Amino acid sequence: MGSVLINVPKKAKRGDVIEIKTLMSHIMETGFRHLATGELVPRDIITSFSCRYNGEEIFRADLFPAISANPFISFFTRATETGTFEFSWIGDRGFSETATASITVE
């Protein structure tokens, strides 16, 4: 189950600074924990997040084991044109999720 929550304003004026909020469901297992039996729990984290605005990359972040479960990433950008934001999360064990959100710029 890979649930995701995206918060992008539906409308904005051209040139407005808008906040984009994303919340991705992920356990973010650090790889430093041991089971009661002594075995190491293998690392399972999101390693990379990126956001494209009409195809152009506007935000990218690398994630590391110290980041808590269900990473919440929020950032700002300038609304320039009507279009789509494409979000992508890539991680260990072939984890790959995408989401999109659209915005109308007046």
Add this chain to the structure above:
Amino acid sequence: MKAARTIAGPLLLLGICIRPLSAAEIPPDDRRSGFSFMAPDTQAIQNDDTANPGMLWVLDGEALWKRKAGTADKSCADCHDDAAMRGVAARYPAFDTALGRPVNLEQRINLCRSNRQQATPFAFESRELLALTAFVAKQSRGMPIEAGTDPQLAPFIAKGRELFLQRQGQLNLACANCHDDNWDKRLAGSAITQGHPTGYPMYRLEWQSLGSLQRRLRACIFGIRAQPYDYGAPELVELELYLKSRARGMPMETPAVRP
């Protein structure tokens, strides 16, 4: 200055002497949700549905609600209307006639799963059970808690209250010692809350996950160094029932966020 000290001294002594005698239930008007003890930053996480991680489980629960399961090949939605679950969580734990004792919302979902869907019940604290419970309970958000009004529940509420007042564990503490008598104080920097279960299942930042009221109760029992009851134990359900009836009238907050 000196006069003030001579007055303050005896008052202070009096305060200490009166304290154990005043140990009583919290008056209805003084009841406060755990929400009001939190920092504004944490409150903001709960208030914003796109920042509240508990909503991830609600989304998963919605998908599970519609998924067919078991040999009956039925989904929850095949029997229940979408709107039918509104207010249900506010009434749980509720009396189950077949079992002759109260069951909590997780147990009700699992009973439905084994009896109606003829599927294997979910394990306690599994992602699936938490997700379905959160999905059902979220529909009662903002509604007043009504649990424990059924007269058949009275003896079970009484047992739950007995457990709430029972000193136990190596620290020899009862729930009431903190949550009735000292809720306006702090313990190791954290607020001692009144222990009203308004937002379960809730996202606890410390757990980095959603968790049930029973998980919270077991953590508290472990904290006073007593032997925790197993998940689904009648004692835990009775305690849950007493706590919900103690919080009667307070609004549901599921999925709540707590530190």
